[in-house]
Amino acid sequence: MRPKPSPVGPGQESVWSYPRPPRAEVVRRRAVVTLAGVVVVDTDDLVRVLETSHPPTYYLPRAAFRPGTLVAGTRRTHCEWKGVARYVDVLAAGARRVDGGWWYPEPDPRYPELTDRVALYPARYDRITLDGELVAPQPGGFYGGWVTADVVGPFKGEPGTNWW
Template sequence: MRPEPMPVGPGQESVWDYPRPPRLERVERTARIRLGGEVIVDTDDVVRILETSHPPVYYLPIHAFADGALAPGEGASYCEFKGGAAYFDVRGGGAVRPRAAWTYPRPSAGFEPLVGRVAVYAREMDDCTLDGVEVVPQPGRFYGGWITPEIVGPFKGSPGSLGW
């Protein structure tokens, strides 16, 4: 059962207007991530994925991360749209967060721009910002969307949202 979308104000977008299957787009944003008190990435080379009911997931170039910030992690997963994902352990300032980032080494057709890019679970980091504004992690333990003031929900991942 689809929930009632929140009202959209000026300059905002609703996750309920995002498509399914998802859409990939390059955006003019600056992403910065800190872990263990250190900046592990600061880049304006940003791509986002938009999917119905989900806040955007931001993908950053692997080469933009500090040396040693990403190490191959355990396990894999599969997205019906993007294909097979591989995980990274994220390191910074002496902190290590297992499986806190992922990539699509050989994404499905239409998602080729994800090659060489990585997304990070904001909840596992000290902080993640877009254009200097700290993001709020998508609810739940599975999803990796970043919520900013211009994005309105309700968002998949919160209790009772499994069937959305």
């Protein structure tokens, strides 16, 4: 059963207007990620992936991360749209976020914008901001969407959403 989308206010968009398969688009917004009090990445070079029922997932350039903060993990998953994902651990000031993010070494040809970019799970960091706004994690812990005031749900990952 498809849920009823929340009302959209000025300057907002509904995740229910996002496409499936997902769309990737380059955006100029500023993301700052902090772990253990250290800014591990600060960039305005982002790609956001939009998929029905999900808040946007932001992909940041691997080259924008502080040297030594991204370490190859062992986990791999497969996305039906984007391909095989490899996970990374993120390190800073003695803190380690195992599988704190993922990337597509060889993204599906439909998603060339994702080449050499990493997505992060917001809940695993001290703080992530997008244009100065504190990002909330997509509910449920499985997905990596970034919830901000400019998107409305309901969002995949909330209780009772397994069958959407």
